[in-house]
Amino acid sequence: MSEIDVTEVFEKCxxxxxxxxILRRIEQGIQRPGQLEKAVDGMTAKVxxxxxxxxxxxxxxxxxxxxxxxPRVEYTLSTFGQRLLEIIDEVDILHxxxxxxx
Amino acid sequence: MSEIDVTEVFEKCxxxxxxxxILRRIEQGIQRPGQLEKAVDGMTAKVxxxxxxxxxxxxxxxxxxxxxxxPRVEYTLSTFGQRLLEIIDEVDILHxxxxxxx
DNA sequence: CGGAATCCAAGAAGATACTG
DNA sequence: CAGTATCTTCTTGGATTCCG
Numbered sequence: 001m002s003e004i005d006v007t008e009v010f011e012k013c014x015x016x017x018x019x020x021x022i023l024r025r026i027e028q029g030i031q032r033p034g035q036l037e038k039a040v041d042g043m044t045a046k047v048x049x050x051x052x053x054x055x056x057x058x059x060x061x062x063x064x065x066x067x068x069x070x071p072r073v074e075y076t077l078s079t080f081g082q083r084l085l086e087i088i089d090e091v092d093i094l095h096x097x098x099x100x101x102x
Numbered sequence: 103m104s105e106i107d108v109t110e111v112f113e114k115c116x117x118x119x120x121x122x123x124i125l126r127r128i129e130q131g132i133q134r135p136g137q138l139e140k141a142v143d144g145m146t147a148k149v150x151x152x153x154x155x156x157x158x159x160x161x162x163x164x165x166x167x168x169x170x171x172x173p174r175v176e177y178t179l180s181t182f183g184q185r186l187l188e189i190i191d192e193v194d195i196l197h198x199x200x201x202x203x204x
Numbered sequence: 205c206g207g208a209a210t211c212c213a214a215g216a217a218g219a220t221a222c223t224g
Numbered sequence: 225c226a227g228t229a230t231c232t233t234c235t236t237g238g239a240t241t242c243c244g
Contacts, residue, residue: 004201006194007122015117017217020109033226044218049227059200070225071224080200087189087196092108094189098161098182099106119237135206146238151207172205173244 004058013058013084018043020088022051023077026061027085031074060084106160115160115186120145122190124153125179128163129187133176162186 013019018040025039033052037045052075055061060081066072077085115121120142127141135154139147154177157163162183168174179187 004197006190006197009193009197010112010116010122010190011119014112017113020112042218045227046219046229047217050217053227065226068225071227073226078200080196083196084193087193088108088112091111091186091189094182094185095106095108095111098180144238147207148209148239149237152237155207167206173207175206 009058012054013060014088016051018047019051019055022048022055023060023081023085023088026075026077027082031076033073033075036075055081111160114156115162116190118153120149121153121157124150124157125162125183125187125190128177128179129184133178135175135177138177157183 021040021043022036025036030036030039033045033048036052037043037048040048052061052063055075056063059078061075062078064074064076066074123142123145124138127138132138132141135147135150138154139145139150142150154163154165157177158165161180163177164180166176166178168176
């Protein structure tokens with residue numbers, strides 16, 4: 001398997017549109033694609049689908065498929081994903097502090 | 103002034119190509135554009151220039167211009183930028199751990 | 205040397221339609 | 225409902241040139 005640098009994690013998992021929003025919604029318990037689509041403003045199903053695929057690829061979220069009709073799928077944060085979100089919040093706080101000082 | 107969400111910091115300051123590499127080089131003491139251009143593989147002067155401009159805009163780095171001939175310019179990490187880099191390293195470690203478990 | 209302007213190629217994202 | 229494929233549009237990055 002290829003060596004994945006952290007730079008790649010930032011570029012592919014955090015740098016694109018909606019990513020942080022998607023992760024936050026999943027953390028809040030919104031785990032099905034249909035719900036996520038409605039919960040993130042402006043995001044289409046196609047883009048959501050691509051994002052989720054990538055997040056699974058990088059081990060940020062985990063996917064569970066239930067063999068039902070109609071099909072049901074759920075995404076949850078991996079341990080790595082949970083820590084990532086904590087770190088995002090940390091940056092959030094830092095950023096606000098930095099802006100206050102100006 | 104507009105409200106800058108942390109999402110934007112990730113998308114604009116960390117998510118694009120070369121950003122993490124540039125920050126790391128600055129941290130290592132490479133502070134002049136000409137040097138940075140050589141230090142980051144594949145990056146052109148134009149792109150570097152755009153990145154530095156944005157990093158200043160978001161308060162991640164600070165710019166100092168010396169009125170000399172030829173002109174000299176230096177970029178340094180702000181406090182926010184330093185913390186950001188620490189956090190990047192943290193994600194780096196997390197990411198490696200997450201990969202080992204698989 | 206630093207950086208802005210221009211032009212072009214490549215990649216990301218929006219809109220729609222279609223399959224299991 | 226979830227996910228893929230296609231097509232178009234917009235944004236990003238690469239190459240080059242010019243100015244202070």
